[in-house]
Amino acid sequence: MKTLAALKVLVVEDEALVSMLVEDMLSDLGCVVVGPAAELEEALRLAGSADIDAALLDVNLGGRPIFPVADALKERGVPFAFASGYGEAGLSEGHKGATVLQKPFREADLRKVLESLAAQVA
């Protein structure tokens, strides 16, 4: 169990305005932002090797689904949540039931999701 303070969060988001907002929110919550990654290759690299506690993933990365990144995180045991305008409907079969942060969201919504992710951190 970790607190949000100094929680290292990987942000994968391809739209500048959105990732800037998420960065601000995460900073306000005391988290450390890793990324943000806007491309799949960069996201995969960070998901596989970066020092991270949790991750926030945009479902659609420039038209490419984010699920390979989610799979890599699952393998590493890094808790993550999807951020999506589609809601849960946009998730692939293998990731149904995963935590989804519906866009747009308030800072309080993000905090709640992060707290649940932090609770999963060993």
Add this chain to the structure above:
Amino acid sequence: MAAGGIKGLVRAMSRAEGDEVEDLLARLGAAEEALAEEVRRSRALNRIAEAIGAGHDAETLVQTVVDGGVELTGAQFGAFFYNIVAPDGESYTLYSLSGAPRSAFEGFPMPRNTAVFAPTFKGEGVVRSDDITQDPRYGRNAPRRGMPEGHLPVRSYLAVPVITREGAVLGGLFFGHPQVGRFGARAESLMVGLAAQAAVAIESVRAREAAHAELAQRRDAEERLKFALDSGRLGSWELDVETRAYLASDICKANYGRRPDEGFTFADLVASVHPGDRDRMTAAIEDAIRHGAEYDIEYRVRAPVGETRWVHARGRAAQTADHGGARRMAGVSLDVTERKRAEERQKLLVNELNHRVKNTLVSVQSIASQTLRTTETPEAFRDAFEGRIMALSHTHDLLTQQNWEGASLREIFDFELEAFAARDRIGFDYDRDLQLSPKATVALGMAVHELATNALKYGALSVPGGEVRVVWAVESGETDESPALRLTWTERGGPPVVAPTRQGFGARLLEKGLAGELSAQVSLAYDSLGLACTMRLPIRALEP
């Protein structure tokens, strides 16, 4: 014959004996003649009965009856008058003649319900007269009081009603002869028999004709139905509930990817339904058969070759009157693949639209949040916030105009600067315009807005005479670099600028936002000559 021998014997007899024998012989001769006549009539009767039973149309049949009647009675002429009730309820009297040309009757009106004719047309019984002109019933009806002038001469008269077993009068058989006393009791009984035969035959011919007409009508109706089904591309099918025998039209077979000459059983039908839909389909059929439910279902079909198609099937089970379940089920089938695809496309589009709207809302949220962090007063917030929302809106207009397929770099500048006060002080220098993806369009649109707004507020465009030069070119990359767009925004003639102490929204968007979103390298140089922004944008991140 033996009579010759007998005559010789008679000559040898006494007178009295001879007279007796003569008398016997005469009676014998008469009997022989009567026998021969009877045999002739009997043969004729057989022939006529056979002809009647041969099954012609009504007209030929009636002619056969009248001809036969004339032959059997020895009448000079005969006629059959019969009533036909047309579908509209009007009744016509038609007739067949024998022994006289049709012209012999053509000038006369149809027989009326006179005292002579009434018993026949009302089916009351036979009228037989040795001399009809002497009959008390004759000549009692005005205006003619007897046969019209020019009528065939009739003295001997025989009229027999033709009545069905149910008692309906079909018409009457009439025979005449110019001489008196021509029709005996024998002729009358023969004609009564003939009339009975004729009644049966006419009825059966009429029934057959009615059946034919109904069949033709049904065939017409079936053809109309087939035409309607064909033009609607509707297949039709029928299922025998008991035996599960299945009958499918050509179009119906085509719905399941079968040729017209291919067999298609109920088992084939069930097997061709997509496994994921099969249980639902069979359950719906059972429900229709057992409970009379409307069968109305859409399912996927796997044709023997080719892609999966969608079929819409509708039908109903015909319930028996005693509610003992259904014996057959029938319905139609329609290939609805195109509609299903359109529905799927529609669903995708709606999802995509929702996604874009949600993303745009997050963008607005982000702009509001960051503008709030970097402005000192509500008025300044409102100014900056509105400007940025309008910039976002301009980019959307541009993309909508291009069907969201992207826009060119020059178009992005033109759209963002359209209502810009110092627009004519921004100059361009480039060899070729570039087509950019929707994502790059949105990002660069906002970047152009930030640069222009900053120049107008603090930079070269804030004083008269200040200018901006926009230059771009595509650089083929170094050995380890992919081609990139190199774009510079250079301000000259303005006040000297210094780097701000706190990074504003514009600078952050350019230096960090574009860097992330478009893998760009962006540098902002603040020097005494003015601001210079240099961007290096990899082509792969810009292209549609």
